[in-house]
Amino acid sequence: MSWVIYAILSAFFASLVAIFAKVGIKGVDSNLAVAVRTIIIVFFAWAIVLAQGVSAQLKTWSQKTWIFIVLSAFATGLSWLFYYKALQLGEASKVAPIDKLSVALTIALAFIFLGEAPTVGNVLGGLLVVAGVLVTVFVK
Secondary structure, rough: OHHHHHHHHHHHHHHHHHHHHHHOOOOHHHHHHHHHHHHHHHHHHHHHHHHHHOOHHHHHHHHHHHHHHHHHHHHHHHHHHHHHHHHHHOOOOHHHHOOOOHHHHHHHHHHHOOOOOHHHHHEEEEEEEHHHHHHHOOOO
């Protein structure tokens, strides 16, 4: 499968996260809900890794890989905690689009930190995402 199919599947399942979470966190602590969700994800992810037989690759990881995977994990955890709290307090139809500002931020950060070359398509696309979020959230 190509990366595009994986990205579309990611978007589809991410949309379900917002819907399922909004229903599931009603009347419960959002941080506790994230903790339970994380445990389930850990078991699910390790089941896939073990089924694929790739866990031995851990021994080959460099220190740089470990550092950046750990940093990514912290960023993921903070993102989830804030996302669940926002979903608990706000409307999913407004929280999810604001969360997707990460698309435009990622484009900008990829230019700055990864040295990716800006193109008309990704700059315009990022600006359209921002515009779409503003319309979704503020236009009645």
